[in-house]
Amino acid sequence: MHRFYVPDLPHEGALVALSDQEARHLTQVLRLELGDQVRVFDGRGRQHEARVEVAARQRAEVRVGAEAAAAPEVPVRLALAAALLKGDKFDDVVRDAAMLGVHVVHPLVTARTEVPAARAGKVSRVERWKRVSLNSVKQCGRAVVPDIEEPQTLADALTHLPRPLIALVEPSLAAGTSALPQRPDTATVLVGPEGGWSPAEVEALVAAGATLFSLGGRTLRADAAPLVALTALLWEWKAL
Amino acid sequence: MHRFYVPDLPHEGALVALSDQEARHLTQVLRLELGDQVRVFDGRGRQHEARVEVAARQRAEVRVGAEAAAAPEVPVRLALAAALLKGDKFDDVVRDAAMLGVHVVHPLVTARTEVPAARAGKVSRVERWKRVSLNSVKQCGRAVVPDIEEPQTLADALTHLPRPLIALVEPSLAAGTSALPQRPDTATVLVGPEGGWSPAEVEALVAAGATLFSLGGRTLRADAAPLVALTALLWEWKAL
Numbered sequence: 286m287h288r289f290y291v292p293d294l295p296h297e298g299a300l301v302a303l304s305d306q307e308a309r310h311l312t313q314v315l316r317l318e319l320g321d322q323v324r325v326f327d328g329r330g331r332q333h334e335a336r337v338e339v340a341a342r343q344r345a346e347v348r349v350g351a352e353a354a355a356a357p358e359v360p361v362r363l364a365l366a367a368a369l370l371k372g373d374k375f376d377d378v379v380r381d382a383a384m385l386g387v388h389v390v391h392p393l394v395t396a397r398t399e400v401p402a403a404r405a406g407k408v409s410r411v412e413r414w415k416r417v418s419l420n421s422v423k424q425c426g427r428a429v430v431p432d433i434e435e436p437q438t439l440a441d442a443l444t445h446l447p448r449p450l451i452a453l454v455e456p457s458l459a460a461g462t463s464a465l466p467q468r469p470d471t472a473t474v475l476v477g478p479e480g481g482w483s484p485a486e487v488e489a490l491v492a493a494g495a496t497l498f499s500l501g502g503r504t505l506r507a508d509a510a511p512l513v514a515l516t517a518l519l520w521e522w523k524a525l
Numbered sequence: 526m527h528r529f530y531v532p533d534l535p536h537e538g539a540l541v542a543l544s545d546q547e548a549r550h551l552t553q554v555l556r557l558e559l560g561d562q563v564r565v566f567d568g569r570g571r572q573h574e575a576r577v578e579v580a581a582r583q584r585a586e587v588r589v590g591a592e593a594a595a596a597p598e599v600p601v602r603l604a605l606a607a608a609l610l611k612g613d614k615f616d617d618v619v620r621d622a623a624m625l626g627v628h629v630v631h632p633l634v635t636a637r638t639e640v641p642a643a644r645a646g647k648v649s650r651v652e653r654w655k656r657v658s659l660n661s662v663k664q665c666g667r668a669v670v671p672d673i674e675e676p677q678t679l680a681d682a683l684t685h686l687p688r689p690l691i692a693l694v695e696p697s698l699a700a701g702t703s704a705l706p707q708r709p710d711t712a713t714v715l716v717g718p719e720g721g722w723s724p725a726e727v728e729a730l731v732a733a734g735a736t737l738f739s740l741g742g743r744t745l746r747a748d749a750a751p752l753v754a755l756t757a758l759l760w761e762w763k764a765l
Contacts, residue, residue, distance in 0.1 A: 357742040385753075386743055425743045501765045502597040503626055503665045509752065513625075516756040517765065525741045525757065 287315055287323045288423050289335075289347070290430065294327035299349050300338060301325070308345035311337070317345075324353055328419075328430035355428030359386030361524050362471040364447050366391040367511050368478035369400040369436060374508040379414045381512040383421035383431045385519065390414070391446065391473075392436040397480035411435060439475075439486055443493045446473040450495035453477070453514045458487060459499035466496060468522035474514055479507040527555055527563045528663050529575075529587070530670065534567035539589050540578060541565070548585035551577070557585075564593055568659075568670035595668030599626030600764050602711040604687050606631040607751050608718035609640045609676060614748040619654045621752040623661035623671045625759065630654070631686065631713075632676040637720035651675060679715075679726055683733045686713040690735035693717070693754045698727060699739035706736060708762035714754055719747040 289307045303311060311317050317337050325347060326332040334350035365382045369375055369392050382390050392414070394400070414433040422430050443450075449466045452475040466472070475495065482490070490497065498514075505513055519525040529547045543551060551557050557577050565587060566572040574590035605622045609615055609632050622630050632654075634640070654673040662670050683690075689706045692715040706712070715735065722730070730737065738754075745753055759765040 356744065359741075359743075381749060384743065384746060384749065424746065427743060501599075501759075503624065503667060504596065506624060506664060509621060509624065512749065512752060513756050513765075516753050517760040519741075520757040520760050525753075 287311070287317065288332075288426075289323060289325050290328055290419055290423070291325045292328055294325055294331060294333065295349055297333065297349050297351060300346055301349060302339075303345045303347065305343060309343055311345045312340050312342065323347060325349065326355060326428035328422075328428070330355070330358065330429050332428040356426035358427065358429055359519060359524050361469060361519070361522060362447070363387045363515070363519075364389045364391060364471070364473040365476070365511055365515065366393055366439075366442055366446055366473050367476045368393045368395045368507075369398050370478060370507050371399055376414065376417050377508050378511050379417045379431075379433065380421040382515065383418045383427070384425045385512065385515045385525075386427070387431050387515065388429065389432045389434065390418070391434045391442055393442055393475075394436050394438050395478050396439075396483035396486055398478045399480070440489060443489060446475075447471040448473070448494065450475060450490065450493055451518065452482075452490045452495040452497050453510060454487060454490075454497045454499055455481060456499040456502060459497045464496070465498060465518070465521060468524060472518075474511070474518060476511045476514055477507075527551070527557065528572075528666075529563060529565050530568055530659055530663070531565045532568055534565055534571060534573065535589055537573065537589050537591060540586055541589060542579075543585045543587065545583060549583055551585045552580050552582065563587060565589065566595060566668035568662075568668070570595070570598065570669050572668040596666035598667065598669055599759060601709060601759070601762060602687070603627045603755070603759075604629045604631060604711070604713040605716070605751055605755065606633055606679075606682055606686055606713050607716045608633045608635045608747075609638050610718060610747050611639055616654065616657050617748050618751050619657045619671075619673065620661040622755065623658045623667070624665045625752065625755045625765075626667070627671050627755065628669065629672045629674065630658070631674045631682055633682055633715075634676050634678050635718050636679075636723035636726055638718045639720070680729060683729060686715075687711040688713070688734065690715060690730065690733055691758065692722075692730045692735040692737050693750060694727060694730075694737045694739055695721060696739040696742060699737045704736070705738060705758070705761060708764060712758075714751070714758060716751045716754055717747075 321337045325335045332355040335347040339346035365387045561577045565575045572595040575587040579586035
């Protein structure tokens with residue numbers, strides 16, 4: 286069943302127009318027609334059945350039907366605070382985080398982040414990650430679209446990230462601190478850049494109360510580390 | 526420290542020539558010179574220090590030095606039997622499996638595999654996956670290069686895959702069979718294609734004694750499912 290994102294989703298029985306982008310997808314990519322059954326979701330957890338009532342060149346309207354269950358949300362409200370990566374690799378981080386059930390992604394500019402600050406903060410990049418997040422949600426069946434915050438420094442982020450903080454670190458730093466918290470209601474998972482956290486950042490993480498944990502002796506690719514860390518934690522908490 | 530693959534690695538003190546591909550990498554990509562320190566590994570777990578003694582245009586020889594510890598191997602000898610995927614996505618499956626510590630990858634042709642059989646079995650594809658596996662190993666620090674078997678059907682594979690078998694299935698099928706085995710010495714993780722296992726394949730898995738497990742309610746991308754499944758199991762076994 287094809288699913289479309291309608292942020293201002295009206296109640297059952299109402300007729301609603303899709304955004305230009307979603308309308309083009311419905312009419313030109315999927316070539317749906319009058320009467321076709323679809324689903325619409327508001328990005329905050331609500332999803333309904335719907336029926337196509339207008340499918341013109343670049344315009345589409347659907348009649349909202351009964352509520353329809355979306356994929357269940359993870360029972361932990363998870364934030365991912367991950368360092369920006371080179372090239373387009375952060376796209377994959379956003380995509381994987383949305384798939385695994387994260388609620389918000391905080392891109393971090395860290396001491397060893399190898400992305401020019403000017404590029405990191407470009408509005409177009411944040412908009413792009415929001416699209417990546419939405420597309421991933423459509424694929425995995427969630428009705429919640431993770432938000433993408435503006436990139437910020439680790440120091441700034443530490444002042445307001447949801448607690449508890451759980452930071453992925455090198456095995457040598459995690460020794461003796463392997464006691465992860467019991468399943469919390471909210472949590473932030475922090476993952477560093479290709480070159481890892483600087484010593485000062487590790488100190489700042491500890492000072493902020495973060496639990497340091499590691500994922501064994503093999504070096505994970507920076508773009509895969511968030512997915513592996515999130516999976517391990519969700520499995521640990523029986524929340525996957 | 527740059528690492529090079531030397532399958533027939535001689536003992537300490539010997540001089541050894543790198544393969545054409547590894548030699549080009551040393552001389553033309555990394556531009557290493559006489560006297561530079563590197564490491565060499567044999568793909569089966571042995572790694573040594575080494576020093577460049579010949580670095581010509583397409584030729585490189587190194588003097589083997591003392592043994593050097595590689596990244597520790599996972600304490601479970603893991604096979605991944607994963608269905609072939611469309612496009613180049615199986616490259617990512619191989620890359621991630623090598624990173625996480627798998628010992629061998631068995632590409633599967635399943636009922637719903639959407640890859641033409643002719644293409645699936647092309648020798649050049651297996652050779653390509655072997656290169657992907659090697660490159661991933663170089664990045665993650667292992668000295669063991671996972672082998673890639675020829676693609677085969679699930680039925681053929683089930684006759685000889687290492688036991689216990691642990692198959693990722695839809696949540697509806699895993700109910701009541703969530704009891705994973707205690708950490709074994711060997712195991713095979715089985716993951717289906719984009720469209721999942723056919724009912725007959727699920728029956729064949731059960732008949733072969735496989736434990737069925739699932740990863741919750743959100744739909745995982747087929748190319749990410751093996752990484753998520755392997756991570757969850759290795760974490761469960763405290764083997765990551």
